[in-house]
Amino acid sequence: MPDQMRCPHGLRFPLTLLDQLRRIPYGANEINAVGWCSLVEGHSGPHHALGQSGGEDDHWVRWTDAGIEVTVLPFCPTVMPEDEDQPCTLFDGHEGPHDYELEDYPTTVDQRFAAYYWAPPAAN
């Protein structure tokens, strides 16, 4: 079965949010200025991008047109049927297919993604 399309929504993280992510103790990842939604195309509810993993916690950036928040969510407990060392990297109870059933993340912002890219207005 071919991989399913990912939600094309992306978010340019506001500076205050970048700050918040950088202060997470034991951060494992480089913080990116842009997050792409990790869920399947056409999902309902807010968009989700992993902001940072720190210690045992995954900090997810969750957004809608109305606002952005950072929240710690438990891991999805599912692993790939063919390879149990490959866990789903999404959060527990997520909508739609598991991460390993979805297409890779975009490396460039093509037209499909650009249309949904949201850069919140800079705060004064």
Ligand SMILES: [Zn+2]
């Ligand atoms: Zn989304």
Ligand SMILES: [Zn+2]
């Ligand atoms: Zn999953």
